[in-house]
Amino acid sequence: MANEILGTDVVVQIGIIVKDIEKTAKEFAEFFGVDVPQIIETEEYNKTHTEYKGQPTKARAKLAFFKNFKNIEVELIQPDENPSTWREFLDKHGEGIHHIGVFVKNIDQKIENLKKVGIDVVQKGDYTGGRYAYMNSTEKLKFILELLENY
Amino acid sequence: MANEILGTDVVVQIGIIVKDIEKTAKEFAEFFGVDVPQIIETEEYNKTHTEYKGQPTKARAKLAFFKNFKNIEVELIQPDENPSTWREFLDKHGEGIHHIGVFVKNIDQKIENLKKVGIDVVQKGDYTGGRYAYMNSTEKLKFILELLENY
Numbered sequence: 001m002a003n004e005i006l007g008t009d010v011v012v013q014i015g016i017i018v019k020d021i022e023k024t025a026k027e028f029a030e031f032f033g034v035d036v037p038q039i040i041e042t043e044e045y046n047k048t049h050t051e052y053k054g055q056p057t058k059a060r061a062k063l064a065f066f067k068n069f070k071n072i073e074v075e076l077i078q079p080d081e082n083p084s085t086w087r088e089f090l091d092k093h094g095e096g097i098h099h100i101g102v103f104v105k106n107i108d109q110k111i112e113n114l115k116k117v118g119i120d121v122v123q124k125g126d127y128t129g130g131r132y133a134y135m136n137s138t139e140k141l142k143f144i145l146e147l148l149e150n151y
Numbered sequence: 152m153a154n155e156i157l158g159t160d161v162v163v164q165i166g167i168i169v170k171d172i173e174k175t176a177k178e179f180a181e182f183f184g185v186d187v188p189q190i191i192e193t194e195e196y197n198k199t200h201t202e203y204k205g206q207p208t209k210a211r212a213k214l215a216f217f218k219n220f221k222n223i224e225v226e227l228i229q230p231d232e233n234p235s236t237w238r239e240f241l242d243k244h245g246e247g248i249h250h251i252g253v254f255v256k257n258i259d260q261k262i263e264n265l266k267k268v269g270i271d272v273v274q275k276g277d278y279t280g281g282r283y284a285y286m287n288s289t290e291k292l293k294f295i296l297e298l299l300e301n302y
């Protein structure tokens with residue numbers, strides 16, 4: 001059944017915070033028997049408009065996407081030193097699973113739905129072809145929910 | 152592509168360690184618009200034969216399974232005080248995503264495959280209708296991989 005708040009019942013992504021993305025991407029690729037994916041860096045602020053806890057941040061991250069699972073994508077994320085949900089997670093918890101991502105339509109409406117149940121945006125930004133919002137769902141759901149909307 | 156080591160490329164489960172399963176199961180059910188699932192307790196040692204780090208353990212856990220996502224199951228786990236991977240995770244990291252689970256065939260063979268790449272069993276046991284093994288994959292993969300085999 002489609003969730004009323006999110007409008008979807010499909011998990012599309014598991015996001016993992018790592019310290020050394022080159023090393024972990026290589027380990028992943030070896031383990032899963034696939035090529036090492038391209039490691040990309042998120043763009044600068046003037047393109048991403050990243051906000052963390054309501055404030056603009058210069059935070060960037062290196063990313064690698066593993067698409068070898070049939071039903072879910074794994075994203076590796078190496079944060080930089082600037083304030084972000086990625087950096088906060090690494091400092092508090094160390095490496096590990098940071099978020100579960102879902103694709104939504106009309107992300108602003110979905111954010112409003114979440115606010116109504118007490119879950120606010122912790123970080124948001126733009127990427128080429130879409131937008132994302134990490135939600136402060138940890139208290140209720142014990143994980144960070146990421147909303148993703150591709151245009 | 153089917154992974155050579157695991158023989159599967161489908162993630163079936165995300166396991167989340169929680170402190171208060173009644174509370175979190177209720178929050179989950181409300182959020183996702185589904186009924187609160189039955190909360191079950193794992194059986195005693197004489198049925199589960201649970202081993203943690205190679206030693207028998209009396210550890211038990213309360214579990215709740217959410218099957219509202221189309222492509223993946225979410226398992227909530229509340230550990231007891233006895234030594235287990237669940238307890239260790241809660242003590243070290245607090246609540247959060249503990250493991251990613253895959254169904255395998257011939258779990259003993261898959262465990263051997265994993266040992267060959269330096270990943271050993273951290274905890275294993277029986278449940279009604281099947282067996283599981285949590286693998287010490289954290290260093291390589293940054294998450295605990297759970298192998299599940301139903302008979």
